[in-house]
Amino acid sequence: MRQIFLIVLLLAFDAYAFLCGIRPHVSTAYRDFYLRHTISRDAYLATARAGGADPESFAPGRQIRDRSKE
Numbered sequence: 001m002r003q004i005f006l007i008v009l010l011l012a013f014d015a016y017a018f019l020c021g022i023r024p025h026v027s028t029a030y031r032d033f034y035l036r037h038t039i040s041r042d043a044y045l046a047t048a049r050a051g052g053a054d055p056e057s058f059a060p061g062r063q064i065r066d067r068s069k070e
Contacts, residue, residue: 027048029043029044029048029051032044
């Protein structure tokens with residue numbers, strides 16, 4: 001009985017992870033650039049910056065610059 005419960009629990013977790021992978025909750029610009037590859041890098045950056053985010057500042061290994069002083 002315990003093994004069956006564990007198997008059902010793991011299958012439910014796998015199903016949940018699969019559904020999250022199929023339908024990620026991301027912006028349209030992110031989906032078009034990274035998942036569908038339908039827009040250019042420049043178009044993605046322009047769209048992301050228009051929304052108030054600077055995607056280049058979130059790259060690993062980069063220090064975040066304070067752009068208000070520029």
